[in-house]
Amino acid sequence: MAQEVTTQDTTDIARPNGETAPTVPTFVPAVDIFEQGEITVILADMPGVKSDGIEVTLERQVLTLRGTVTPHEPEGYRRLSSEYREGDYLRAFTLSDEIDLGSINAAFKNGVLRLELPRAAEAKPKKITVKAA
């Protein structure tokens, strides 16, 4: 149903204004994918991302999930120890069916992005009429 695509995207891509992006790592978010009846559900863990930092794009059947982290730094504190790193999230999947982006339901709660993709309506066989010359 959803085949994974490895992206070549890295964080050190220059931005249009010539600045390089800050050096935050990009992680592959853990996902759960299941089908239930007519819908496919994708759950992706993106802790530390605010809902406005989520970007879901669909281009030529490639569904890209992107989360831009809001760095969490308590004011007036200095870092003592770190066992985990914060970073952006990026993962892409190739969908087997044609799905309209507008029909995807997206919700973000408690650091988890939930996408509901409806199963495409029965693909209509395309008929090509051959004209007699």
Next chain:
Amino acid sequence: MQRSAFSPWAYHDPFADMRRLQGAMNRIFDGSRTPARSGTYPPVNFWAGQDSVVMSTELPGLGEQDIEMTVKDSMISIRGTYPDAETGDDIVWHRRERPAGSFLRSIELPFRVDPNQIDARFANGVLTVEMQRPEDDKPKHIQIKAS
């Protein structure tokens, strides 16, 4: 190339690859999705302030009601259970990578914390806990008199 005595990471650990392989193997054969290495999950970050400390940890998918925190003297414990994945006869699973199960982690802080002055917040899957030192535990300034 000169090896600096102050960069311990530059030195090549011959067992590092082995450990990494072992970790990878454990992940493959670990059928349950319970977080591995109990006692060290979840990973936490610490920040230090004047008389307080901030701890943060990433717990995506949990709600405030799924996390339980207890503090005694200088020991802080976080306990939580990931909500069960959706179940149903008509569910066909493709991938299950997100953590499941329950965890408990206890962390010993370098000082006692005032249990009445703990501020715990949970936002966007990140738990942030601000803890204060009790008033009578703070270092006291001592006036030095000229004799």
